[in-house]
Amino acid sequence: VAMSLGDVAAATAYYRQALAILERLYGPGDPLLVGFLDNLGDARQRAGELEEALTLHGRALAIATATRGADHPANANTLDHLAGAYLAMGDYRRAVDVADRALDLRRAEHGSGHHPEVAVTLHLIARIRQRGGDLAGAQRFYEQALASFEATLGPGHLHTTTVRANYGQLLRDLGDLSGALRAHERSLAELQAILPEHHDHLVAALSNLGSLYRRLGRYDEADAMLDQAMEMVVVLHGGDHPTVSTIQITQGMVAVARGDLPAAEALYQAAREGLTANFGEEHPHVTAILDHFGNLRQLEGRPDVALKLFGRARDVRVQRFGEDHPEVARTSGLLAKAAAQAGQLEEAKKWSILQNDGYLRLAQAVRYSTSERQRIQLLKSQRSAVDFGLTLHSDPEYDAQTWQAVLTWKGSAGEVLMGQNATLQGGDGDAAELYTNLTRVRAQIAAATLSKDMDPAARRFEITRLSDDKEALERQAATLAKSLRVTALPSATPARVCQAMGRGSALVDILARRQFDVAAPQAPTQTVYTAWVTDQKTCTVERIELGDRAEIDVLIARWRDLVGSPQIATVRIDAAGESLRAAIWDPLKTALGKASTVYIAPDGGLSEVAFAALPSEHGYLLEEYELVYLENARDLLRFGTDPLEGEGAFLVGGIDYDADGTTGAMISMRDAPCVAGSYDALPGTLREVEEIEAKWQANLSREPVE
Numbered sequence: 001v002a003m004s005l006g007d008v009a010a011a012t013a014y015y016r017q018a019l020a021i022l023e024r025l026y027g028p029g030d031p032l033l034v035g036f037l038d039n040l041g042d043a044r045q046r047a048g049e050l051e052e053a054l055t056l057h058g059r060a061l062a063i064a065t066a067t068r069g070a071d072h073p074a075n076a077n078t079l080d081h082l083a084g085a086y087l088a089m090g091d092y093r094r095a096v097d098v099a100d101r102a103l104d105l106r107r108a109e110h111g112s113g114h115h116p117e118v119a120v121t122l123h124l125i126a127r128i129r130q131r132g133g134d135l136a137g138a139q140r141f142y143e144q145a146l147a148s149f150e151a152t153l154g155p156g157h158l159h160t161t162t163v164r165a166n167y168g169q170l171l172r173d174l175g176d177l178s179g180a181l182r183a184h185e186r187s188l189a190e191l192q193a194i195l196p197e198h199h200d201h202l203v204a205a206l207s208n209l210g211s212l213y214r215r216l217g218r219y220d221e222a223d224a225m226l227d228q229a230m231e232m233v234v235v236l237h238g239g240d241h242p243t244v245s246t247i248q249i250t251q252g253m254v255a256v257a258r259g260d261l262p263a264a265e266a267l268y269q270a271a272r273e274g275l276t277a278n279f280g281e282e283h284p285h286v287t288a289i290l291d292h293f294g295n296l297r298q299l300e301g302r303p304d305v306a307l308k309l310f311g312r313a314r315d316v317r318v319q320r321f322g323e324d325h326p327e328v329a330r331t332s333g334l335l336a337k338a339a340a341q342a343g344q345l346e347e348a349k350k351w352s353i354l355q356n357d358g359y360l361r362l363a364q365a366v367r368y369s370t371s372e373r374q375r376i377q378l379l380k381s382q383r384s385a386v387d388f389g390l391t392l393h394s395d396p397e398y399d400a401q402t403w404q405a406v407l408t409w410k411g412s413a414g415e416v417l418m419g420q421n422a423t424l425q426g427g428d429g430d431a432a433e434l435y436t437n438l439t440r441v442r443a444q445i446a447a448a449t450l451s452k453d454m455d456p457a458a459r460r461f462e463i464t465r466l467s468d469d470k471e472a473l474e475r476q477a478a479t480l481a482k483s484l485r486v487t488a489l490p491s492a493t494p495a496r497v498c499q500a501m502g503r504g505s506a507l508v509d510i511l512a513r514r515q516f517d518v519a520a521p522q523a524p525t526q527t528v529y530t531a532w533v534t535d536q537k538t539c540t541v542e543r544i545e546l547g548d549r550a551e552i553d554v555l556i557a558r559w560r561d562l563v564g565s566p567q568i569a570t571v572r573i574d575a576a577g578e579s580l581r582a583a584i585w586d587p588l589k590t591a592l593g594k595a596s597t598v599y600i601a602p603d604g605g606l607s608e609v610a611f612a613a614l615p616s617e618h619g620y621l622l623e624e625y626e627l628v629y630l631e632n633a634r635d636l637l638r639f640g641t642d643p644l645e646g647e648g649a650f651l652v653g654g655i656d657y658d659a660d661g662t663t664g665a666m667i668s669m670r671d672a673p674c675v676a677g678s679y680d681a682l683p684g685t686l687r688e689v690e691e692i693e694a695k696w697q698a699n700l701s702r703e704p705v706e
Contacts, residue, residue, distance in 0.1 A: 003039075008046045008200075008237060015040035031067040034060045034074075038081040046200060048242045048278045050088050057082040073109040076102040076117070080124055087124075090283050090320065092132035099125045116159065119148035123163050130170050133325035136366040139174075142167040143475075158201070161190040165205055168212075173326070174366065175381025176374050177215060182464075184209045203233045203243060211250045214257065222254050245274035246285065252292060261296060268292050287316045291334060298522060303341035310334045329358020333385050337521040340392065345518065352389040356405065359385055363412055368482035371471035379412055387514040388521065390530070399543040400494050403532040406511050407492045410601075411634040434477050441470045492634035498539035500636040506595035507534040508588060509633045512549055512604030529584070529606065533591035542591045546584055553605040555580040560608065574615040581614040585621065601630040649696055654686030 002011035019036050026032055041056035061078045068074060079102035086095035099121060106118045126141035146167060149160040168183030188205040195202055210225030226247055233243045252267035272289045279285055294309035314331040321328060336351035359382045367375055386409050393402050448454065448462045501507060509532045514525040529546040546552065559576040562568050584606065592598060600611060612622035621627065630636065657680075 003043065003046075008043050012040065012043040012047065015043055029063055029066065031063060034064045034078060037063070038078055041081055041085065045085055045088055047237060048240075050085065050279065054082075054085045054089065057085050071105065071108075073105050076105040076109075076121065079105070080121055083124055083128065087128050087131065090131075090279075090285070092128055092321070095128045096125065096132065099128055114148040114151040116149065116152045119145045119152070119159070119163075122148065123159075123166070126163075126170075127166055130166075130173065133321055133327065134365075135170065135173055135326070135362065136369045138170055139366065139369050142170060156190055156194070158191075158194060161187050161194075162201060165191075165201075165208060169208060171374075172212060172215070174370065174374055175378040177212065177377070179374070179377075180212055181216070184212055198232050198235050200233075200236065200243075203229050203236070206232070207243070207247055207250065210247075214250060214254050217257075219254050219257060222250075226251050226254070240274065240277070242275060242278045242285070245271040245278070248274070249289065249292060256292075256295065256299070261299060264292075265296060268296070287313050291331065294334060294338065298338055298341060303338045306338040307335065307342060307344075310338055324358065324361055326358065326362050329355050329362070332358065333388070336388065336392070340516075340518040340521050343519070345392065348518070349389075349392050352385070352392050355385050356382075356389050360408065367412065368478045369475060370478065371474040373471060375412070379409065383409075384514070387525075388516050390511075390513055391516040391518060394543075396543070399532065400541040402543060403494055403509065403534075403541050406509060406532060407494070407497070407633055410509075410511070410603075410632040411492055430480060434473060434480065438470065438473045438477065441466055441473060445470065492637060494534065494541055495539060497633050497636050498534055498536060501534070501536040501599065502597055503536065504595060505536045505597035505599060506592045507536075507599040507601070507633060507636070508532075508592075509534070509601045510546075510603045510606055512606075529604065531588060533588055535591070535593055535595065537593075544587050544591060546587060549604060552580075552583050555583055556605045556609055563613070577613070577615045580609070581616065581621070584609070585611065585614060595625070597626040597628065599628045599630055599633070599636065601633045601635075649692075651689040651692055652685075653689030654683060656681040656683075 002008075002014060015036055019033065019040060022030065022033050022036060037056045037060035041053040041060070044050075044056065045053035057078065061075070061082055064072070064075045064078050079098050083095045083099035083102065086092070086098060103118070103121045103125060106115070106121050110118050122141050122145035126138045126145060129135075129141060130138035142163065146160065146163045149157060149163055153159055164183050165187035168180045168187065171177075171180040171183060184205065188202075188209055191199075191201050191205050206225045206229035210222045210229060213219070213222035213225060230244065230247050230251075233241055233247065237243070248267045248271035252264040252271065255261070255264035255267060268289060272286065272293075275283065275286045275289065290309045290313040294306040294313070297303070297306040297309065310331060314328060314335065317325060317328045317331060332351045333355035336348045336355060339345075339351060340348035363375075363378060363382065366378065370378070386405060389405060390402050445463060445466045448459055448466060451459060454462065497507065511530050511532075512527060513530055515528045516525050517523050527549040529549050529552055531544045531546055533542045533544060534540070555576070559573070559580045562573045562576050602609065612620065612625075612627045614621050616624055618624060
């Protein structure tokens, strides 16, 4: 009862008294002691006494094994407790080994269906895998645990809510901040409804939400949540508890975001002292402090000191986790920026490559366990690392290497989606059922979005519910694609893309990216457009900087406004078009050489440019080149080298958007004019297509002209 109320000190005293009585009555090796040892171990762990907790759980397992045998189902409880202690100590390899043994015993007793005891161990394994860097495995176990608790205990039970909160932390690690926010806000509300005013679960929920608000830039809300959490943990455990230190770290990060470096320094120092006292110098929590001090030293203009701090942090993480852990990749990124600031550019390049390689491994590891939106969110969260690497590797010798990075980044989400679609379309059995369910839920989302009969709050709720269903189905589809080894495309490399290009062609792959100042990598960045041009004949790659994105976007907007405005003289439109062409096309002409066909994979505002309509020296680009637009360059691998052949022409004219007499009947969530607005009929388009048809028919009777 004391533990459930959050009174750990009282619970510890009661457990010690009970153990003393049992040992006096039955001896130190009696199996009755096992449960009390585990409970006392949990209490000591909650109090931050991790070594004592590990000793108590180890003693409990030794007694259980000696008296029941190694494979007794009841041993799963003690194995769970022991794995939890290893988790708290940061020994994730031992933790997962012990938890896997517990899961085997649980399933041997309860089978593979839903059972709350099985769900407890599934949740534990999810947490261990998350902390150990196996985010794909963690997601799988979280979803199993959540489904099992919801089926057996209900959606509002404490266990269910706790799993949902920890799942929110995983979503945060995957870059899905909106999904994490929904999970944390819901969990906090549910916990406040079922727990007393002060409780450890509430401390965790408030801390997690405060940390997420900081990531979202909502600093006032972050401060409020963290202050509540701090007040609560001090009431429960006093000021020396490890959770006090973890809250201080987040408060320090908020202070840095506000520009208050002295306050951050004081908070980090207090946190370091508290964590070192509780865990020792080599614990992951203590190592994390090195990152924050390194960040402060960088902001103070002392990158040499930051390099030492980041280097030590990385060494500890490699020793504890191995080279492939996401935290090791993140720390490599910190080293890259510190080295660049210190003028050590070759070192910076090395660390940047290691960071991006690590992030790519993470993206590949989770791509078959996440929804389309989650994959995109993860890639967006990694984008800064990609852009910094592109800034560092700006010399011509790296042009092919940097384009490979762009190919990989731009195509990662779409690659899985195409494999998923290849699995579902035309499939049977599970694939056919998934395809039917996905089609249905997408139609339901569209219907809810456009519904006139729902109030806004009900519509938002329904769309959120249906979107959750859709993402769950997408994760199933991605998993099925992996199990069937379905890949829509081979991996994209510059050589393969070049081989897929038609004869006499060139490819322009454009990326809107951030350009860093390597001497001050934490300073605000400039956004630029960069193009990589590949010539089919030689397969050489040339990187060309097009310039400041804001300036180019102004040229795009000016030209598009004139094109779309009635009664504007062609000479004015072409003058604006010439300025735009000079900015985005003329720099490419030398690299394009004599190419007659140009594939364009645009990005940002350039996705809204009809390149063919830009004026040129001889009329318009349409008259000089055959222009083919791609979503990304790897689309060429999907098309293949054989040209697509068609027959005839499909012409649309005489358009009347409101032919049925309805105007503006639909409600749009985005206020898109194509959904919420009404358009006038275009009778002139009928005359245009009739003229085109006449010219087409006349040309059919002519011999081809070389």
